[in-house]
Amino acid sequence: DADVTQTPRNRITKTGKRIMLECSQTKGHDRMYWYRQDPGLGLRLIYYSFDVKDINKGEISDGYSVSRQAQAKFSLSLESAIPNQTALYFCATSDPGLPEQFFGPGTRLTVL
Amino acid sequence: DQQVKQNSPSLSVQEGRISILNCDYTNSMFDYFLWYKKYPAEGPTFLISISSIKDKNEDGRFTVFLNKSAKHLSLHIVPSQPGDSAVYFCAPLNSGGSNYKLTFGKGTLLTVNP
Numbered sequence: 001d002a003d004v005t006q007t008p009r010n011r012i013t014k015t016g017k018r019i020m021l022e023c024s025q026t027k028g029h030d031r032m033y034w035y036r037q038d039p040g041l042g043l044r045l046i047y048y049s050f051d052v053k054d055i056n057k058g059e060i061s062d063g064y065s066v067s068r069q070a071q072a073k074f075s076l077s078l079e080s081a082i083p084n085q086t087a088l089y090f091c092a093t094s095d096p097g098l099p100e101q102f103f104g105p106g107t108r109l110t111v112l
Numbered sequence: 113d114q115q116v117k118q119n120s121p122s123l124s125v126q127e128g129r130i131s132i133l134n135c136d137y138t139n140s141m142f143d144y145f146l147w148y149k150k151y152p153a154e155g156p157t158f159l160i161s162i163s164s165i166k167d168k169n170e171d172g173r174f175t176v177f178l179n180k181s182a183k184h185l186s187l188h189i190v191p192s193q194p195g196d197s198a199v200y201f202c203a204p205l206n207s208g209g210s211n212y213k214l215t216f217g218k219g220t221l222l223t224v225n226p
Binding site for chain 1: 116121144146148153154155156157158161201203205207213214216217218219
């Protein structure tokens, strides 16, 4: 069974729609992250959370919001999707004090 | 301002030979360096790391070398295998900060030819 799961795996939507991407983990990690990857670029951090009551903006948070519903669940929302938010989105988790992050399989989002 | 640079977008090597992937960084506060491997349609997977107090770390066929004075690290894969074909990301961090945020390079696509 996958330790970090993401739903949906693929999504096509239209400009202006609200979209939610979900991430669940069974690793028992406190820390969770959302990244996006664009073609030819590395991963860029959108939001991160170190526990259920802690939410922090990353380097590219504009146009996004997150919700940490439980230790195991971290959702990313696009309030009003726009075409330049077309990208691969990855969720990751980590243990406090350890640098390694563990990634989910990704969600491919296309905004038309 | 790119803090992490992987200047070779792609690299092609023959099976059995050595693959060398390079990474340069500008932030002197980085003190822990990770390499991730990514196959198409999958998330990145952690491969190997090195602390700034070391200059070499080895794990099987994979060795990472760190040159702090040059702000340069490299990943050596020997012998290379076709299954190593993937995108490799260099991802350093500043463990002295409270957030343990990884900064990713753009990646190098490695192709190992049979």
